[in-house]
Amino acid sequence: MNKKTLFIGGIKSGKSLNAQNYILKNSTKKPIYLATTEFIDEGMKERIDEHKLNRKDDFITIEEPLKLYESILSCESAILVECISMWINNMLYHKYSFKNMIDELNKIMKLDKTIVFVLNDVGSGIIPDNPLSREFVDISGKLSQLIASNCDEVYHTIAAISTRIK
Numbered sequence: 001m002n003k004k005t006l007f008i009g010g011i012k013s014g015k016s017l018n019a020q021n022y023i024l025k026n027s028t029k030k031p032i033y034l035a036t037t038e039f040i041d042e043g044m045k046e047r048i049d050e051h052k053l054n055r056k057d058d059f060i061t062i063e064e065p066l067k068l069y070e071s072i073l074s075c076e077s078a079i080l081v082e083c084i085s086m087w088i089n090n091m092l093y094h095k096y097s098f099k100n101m102i103d104e105l106n107k108i109m110k111l112d113k114t115i116v117f118v119l120n121d122v123g124s125g126i127i128p129d130n131p132l133s134r135e136f137v138d139i140s141g142k143l144s145q146l147i148a149s150n151c152d153e154v155y156h157t158i159a160a161i162s163t164r165i166k
Contacts, residue, residue, distance in 0.1 A: 002112050002113050002151040003114055003124075003153065004109065004112045004114070004116075004117070004147075004150060004151040004152055004153075005022065005115070005116045005152065005154070006011055006116075006117045006118075006119060006144075006147050006148050006151045006153070006155070006156070007019040007116065007118050007119070007155045007157055008118075008119045008120075008121050008144060008148070008154065008155070008156055009120070009121055009157030009158060009162075010026060010062055010120065010121055010124070010128055010157075010158070011051075011076065011118075011120055011159045011160055013121075013128045013158050013159065013160070014159065014160030014161070014162070015119075015157035016082060016083065016118050017160070018117065018155065018157055019057075019082070019085075019118045019154075019155075020033075021078060021079060022094055022116060022155075022162075023080045023116045024058055026078070026113070026114075027077060027078040028077075029076075029077040029122060030058070030059065030060055030074045030077060031058075031059055031060070031061050031063070031077050031078040031079065031080055032059065032061075032062055032077055032078065032079040032080065033059035033060065033061045033073055033080050033082060034062050034071055034072065034075075034079055034080065034081045034082065034087065035062065035063045035064070035082055035101040036064065036065050036068070036081065036082065036084070036086045036090060036136065037065070037082075037083075037086045038065045038085040038086070046109075048097075052062060053085050053124055055109040059080070059113055060077075060132070062075075064097070065086070065087065065090040065100070066090055066091065066094060067123070068081065068104060068105075068108060069088060069107045069108050069111075070114060072108055072111060073111065075113065077114075078113075078114040078115070078116070079113060079114070079115045079116070080115075080116045080117045080118070081115060081116070081118065082119045082120065082127075082145070083118040083119060083120065084117055084140075084143065084147065085118075085120040085122070086141060088101065088136060088140055088143065089103050090104050090120070091137065092132070092136060092139070093146070094143055098132055098139055099158070101139065101143060102143070102146065104147075105143060105146055105147065109146075109147075109150040117151070119140070119143075119147065120140070121144070122136070122137050122140050122141075123137055123140065123141045123144075127154060139166040143152065148166065149164065152166075153166060154166035
């Protein structure tokens with residue numbers, strides 16, 4: 001049975017590694033790692049390199065910062081989308097609207113595929129002091145609700161411990 005799962009947690013909470021272990025344990029074929037992060041600066045390069053090191057050769061990697069639906073559509077095994085937060089960042093940077101994001105995710109949710117989403121929980125802090133950061137936090141919160149409501153399982157991760165909340 002194909003199902004959708006969300007791993008949500010703070011930055012460096014361990015959600016990505018737990019999502020990787022989850023999809024590897026529950027896949028019959030080598031899963032797809034759909035990497036959304038665009039190379040922006042040396043700090044992002046270090047994060048990208050860390051994720052590459054963690055996933056070793058256990059995944060088939062597809063790098064796609066914007067067109068998730070098109071990438072997922074052609075996949076024949078389980079897909080790990082790492083991560084929705086960076087995808088939101090990319091969509092905002094490239095001037096896509098919130099409606100574009102909702103439309104893309106709604107199409108993905110209708111696919112009969114096994115998909116594991118990773119998303120940073122950025123809504124637990126203070127309200128940011130600048131408009132772009134507020135827009136990002138608001139969009140992330142709304143899209144996390146959309147994804148979670150369409151997932152069969154949702155895991156919240158703190159200190160590398162993922163607890164099933166749905």
